[in-house]
Amino acid sequence: MERKLRMGMYGGGQGAFIGAIHRAAALMDNRIELVCGCFSSRPEVSLASGREYFLPDDRIYTTFEEMIEREAALPEDLRMDFLSIVTPNALHFDPAMMALDYGFDVVMDKPITFSLEEAHRLKEKVTQTGRLLALTHAYAAYPAILEARDRIAKGALGKIRKIYVEYTQGWLSRRVELQPGSNAAWRTDPLRAGKAGCMGDIGVHALQMAEMVSGLRCVALCADVTTFAQGRLLDDDGAALLRFEKGASGVLIATQVACGEENNFTLRIYGEKGGLEWAQMEPNSLYLKWEDRPMEVVRVGNGYLGPAAKSHTRGPEGHPEGFIEAFANIYTNFARAVLARRNGTEPDPQWLDFPGVEEGLRGMQFIETVITSGQDDFHKWTPWIE
Amino acid sequence: MERKLRMGMYGGGQGAFIGAIHRAAALMDNRIELVCGCFSSRPEVSLASGREYFLPDDRIYTTFEEMIEREAALPEDLRMDFLSIVTPNALHFDPAMMALDYGFDVVMDKPITFSLEEAHRLKEKVTQTGRLLALTHAYAAYPAILEARDRIAKGALGKIRKIYVEYTQGWLSRRVELQPGSNAAWRTDPLRAGKAGCMGDIGVHALQMAEMVSGLRCVALCADVTTFAQGRLLDDDGAALLRFEKGASGVLIATQVACGEENNFTLRIYGEKGGLEWAQMEPNSLYLKWEDRPMEVVRVGNGYLGPAAKSHTRGPEGHPEGFIEAFANIYTNFARAVLARRNGTEPDPQWLDFPGVEEGLRGMQFIETVITSGQDDFHKWTPWIE
């Protein structure tokens, strides 16, 4: 039976940037409704937030435990279907585990957990419960990225040789985390963010995209990981030489002290027959470079695109879609897949085309590997830590 | 009292591109819910569409008259608050007039009506009923455009001299309107689109943006309006020399036969002290050019922007927003303004920052003027037809 999927949210109270993005993404394709939430650890903020989001008071909760228990006790046609977790990293694991145990599907932001060990346990839990888990590596859901991945998978570039991925931001050039209410506060706090700062916040995006689009796994790396802002406890900058399966190699750059850069995430991959380039800030173009013919500019919305790029676009060519639409692609696929399962049918495989616990685990392994390498000034290559 | 605003929709059945965009735009900011609709002139399509949008059967209607009458008869806390009209031009006027008469506010797509005369009557009706009417000149709601308008209004460029506005598309290079189900069918049909094809579909956007951003009204023009595709009954191409108030002049280009162009809408305005440039396909940048210092690239999401640009952006710098977000800016402002009025309060002036019936009337006058000029190969300047 077709119906909207019911979402509960953990985190995302008033003023939280990423929570608002998650809600917009969940709602915009008209397949999901927000039915409940615990939006803050402070009860009065949770309540005020829930009311601002037009929820009835009895669906606004004080703790995630309360939310999960009380939602589970509601009649099936009322209770939330899935929990969206948009809290700082340290608050991912417990609600995700509990939600899965109570039969809820889960959407969560990256990095998936606070520690690698948690990621392993969460993966086990997903396997054991058979529930769906979507990880909002939203950039991975841009249609141009899906097109890039699918073309490489079909061999358009030939055997892959080089993968350059860069994610440069400048917003942490100064210690903005000291300003009240700053989004940077938990990101630079080892107790809330985990072992990594910059590498956990944006490095994982870079690694995920490099692996997903190239179809190759990183097997070893050599990193220089740094903190430039005096007094900051976690890394705010780094770079790594990468080695991939099948002889490919590359470079990963992630920094949050490239003063003046906004959200400059670019990916370039070269094979024996050609190369491709993509840039997040103008995400609707994909540049294909060839050995002996002109560069092509593949543009989202055109009839010549493959099925994945086509089905993840809303408007025709020349009508730019942005990062909220990319987020929405994950939510909408997830919603369709969950609903199919709830209706006892097998989801269309393309609805399952979203990052999940496996990508989450790779991300935590990356954090472990890159930070280990960054702390080691003696040995060159650090093999991938599993 | 805070609540979501309830939207009814006229048009926008399954497969209609622009209806889906309107729904996404209305829903994404979590201030509007879709409660009813008449989605097609074919009852079975309307019903299937409404069900796909998760509406109960008793809120899915067969005609707009039925919808308006029956919604008006519902209790105040259930019935729709406003009607969104996303049908071809010939079907704008009657539902808008009736909705206003029944006390509903109205959102409509451009051009506002089928004829100039209808636009005058609709304007009167709005004045008389005191209801709100938003016209979805969505490009006008891009934050970079609001920034451009506000900077010019403050004199950043000095006295304005030149206004160049271009809207080039290539999708009507061939007679695609002959393909079944083509979006081009009604756009190229004088009985459904009105007096103009290209000029009504995209020329009105160009004129609206030129006037809004420059703050100057066009007073006369000299146009060459053409049909390139053989057998097509309306114009698919044109250009006009423009004269504005206060001695400014410019050029408007609108074509749908620029083969290979997507949705290439650009605006350039020059004053005595500098110039600005904006391009719809990369809408988050605004280029400011100066006489004696480097060009500046103003980017959406940054702290240095003015209040209008800031309040119409959802994410931080470098997180691209696109045309659905621009649409949503109109819907969300409209929703806030309508709700304020329903609650008996005066809307915040910034919530009234959306195009309305006045812009709609200017658009119809433009169509009248440009088509008149285009048909006249003898006289150079056609004064603005009111």
Add this chain to the structure above:
Amino acid sequence: MERKLRMGMYGGGQGAFIGAIHRAAALMDNRIELVCGCFSSRPEVSLASGREYFLPDDRIYTTFEEMIEREAALPEDLRMDFLSIVTPNALHFDPAMMALDYGFDVVMDKPITFSLEEAHRLKEKVTQTGRLLALTHAYAAYPAILEARDRIAKGALGKIRKIYVEYTQGWLSRRVELQPGSNAAWRTDPLRAGKAGCMGDIGVHALQMAEMVSGLRCVALCADVTTFAQGRLLDDDGAALLRFEKGASGVLIATQVACGEENNFTLRIYGEKGGLEWAQMEPNSLYLKWEDRPMEVVRVGNGYLGPAAKSHTRGPEGHPEGFIEAFANIYTNFARAVLARRNGTEPDPQWLDFPGVEEGLRGMQFIETVITSGQDDFHKWTPWIE
């Protein structure tokens, strides 16, 4: 016999921008040497300039008449082969006529003459004397432009429909001509520049390029020609609707008051099968747009280019060449063609691939037509004035 061609120069004294460019262009390909000149109407400036250019005093002249006469009297293996005329428009005709009469070939800057009548007489003289005349429409010699012309000639875009050509500068936003030594002084002076200011200075470039690349002649136009800077005696701004042979139409924009623009010369041409775009400020890329496949970025220096683009480039791909190299393409072709003739052989046709007196005449006709139309606010279309 292979030897360097010997150039005399008229104009281009110390500090004159365009003279220095001509010399660099003439010298860089090692086929031309500067042997004499009359560099200024002021004898002491001519002398000082000639010495700065390392000429012996007896080859530095005071008037063009003296130069032509005395050079003609020198032994054949010493005297100049051709005269390069880089003076203001009013000083083009007489030296060109005399040089041709004395058996010298001629290079001249655009517009070719002060008046249309002079252009007709000069054309006759060229025909009568059988000498070569190159007109330095240098932009026409960019390799990407040659590629564009040749692809269109071969039908790559199908039947041409639209031609948009724009040349926007901002340097005359104020009356800079009042500053001592300004390059703008003669350009804004009817006694030295002729009937047109902006249209003669840059409008002729736009028209020439539109016709050359499209292969179509303009047959009528409707212009708005304006002077924005108070007190200036010639136009500094304008635009025209254009009609071409074979049903094509277009728009020409030329302005020198687009404050903040540098030398923004762009050309876009669309046919039934695709379109192309080129921009002078990044001249090594040519954008080809297609109906149903990705845009291609054709880049100078690559193996896939046609013969004209290839033979007019010096370096491999990715090594940018600029406007001096474009100028040099004209000089070098001219030098090879003149030398072939001096040696009694027929020049390779590709060496004759430079603009000449015919393009010069078209330019003067354009000035006549566009200024006539611009002064006429009553009649819409002005047929091409021959």
Add this chain to the structure above:
Amino acid sequence: MERKLRMGMYGGGQGAFIGAIHRAAALMDNRIELVCGCFSSRPEVSLASGREYFLPDDRIYTTFEEMIEREAALPEDLRMDFLSIVTPNALHFDPAMMALDYGFDVVMDKPITFSLEEAHRLKEKVTQTGRLLALTHAYAAYPAILEARDRIAKGALGKIRKIYVEYTQGWLSRRVELQPGSNAAWRTDPLRAGKAGCMGDIGVHALQMAEMVSGLRCVALCADVTTFAQGRLLDDDGAALLRFEKGASGVLIATQVACGEENNFTLRIYGEKGGLEWAQMEPNSLYLKWEDRPMEVVRVGNGYLGPAAKSHTRGPEGHPEGFIEAFANIYTNFARAVLARRNGTEPDPQWLDFPGVEEGLRGMQFIETVITSGQDDFHKWTPWIE
């Protein structure tokens, strides 16, 4: 006394790409004349080339020894002033040493010598003879690069933190060196190129630019150096993590197997207050990024530039200059400095603003360091090898 400087050339016979560029660069500013040369190791090619360049047979030589000896024996007002060496790396050292010994100044292409040891000896020779030596790191002479260097030196970006330099080409994706006459043949041959392939050909450019613009020296690096094309004997790809003086760090990427890339050399530098970006393929723009105000696009040719950028540009804003003009900047500065010295005066310091033997030595040290690091898979950081 003002006169043209007389150049002899070693290498650069018919068909040699870089020799033609050197000649165009030397000639275009009308300060240098080509008077003699030994253009090939094959006497008949040298002779044919010299004739093509319009030299008399008695100034066309068979060996560099012959050239230097016989030129030295000519009267002072005839003989060459300097020798330009444009041969493969293995043929740099001997002619440079001999020319210096005979009192000639020297221009040479990079990398300066075949081995580090030769570079040390050449530096000593320059010191001992007191002659001038220019190294054609031509990219370093682009006006936008001089502007970048000077702004950083004045503190515009604050303390420098990050330096990213990339040079990606694709032309060696296949073994094109096996094609007859390929420019790639000597570049991939250890006997002619030296210890490094890609790192010697383009890596040295990257390192030189990083150091020159930032004003910081590299002190250690960690490299991955690779050969992708099977059977090739030298590296065709690599990347390195860099550490600089004063706590800055960065990444250097140099590859010739990025299939589809042309000559994609980019530099990005970030300090505590802002960042800058430059790209060789569009060399006339310099992007300045700031923490809290819009990015500025500094453009060559404008009045707001510093003295070095201004004096190394020929045309006004918007008239693109390219890599030959950059080359010419080095030749022209060198010519002025040499002539001043010949005339017994001190050269204007700005004429000495060209790369020389010190940069050449740094380049050879870089090759030594990066290849050493690339061959060592165990130790992370290789300190700079002097």
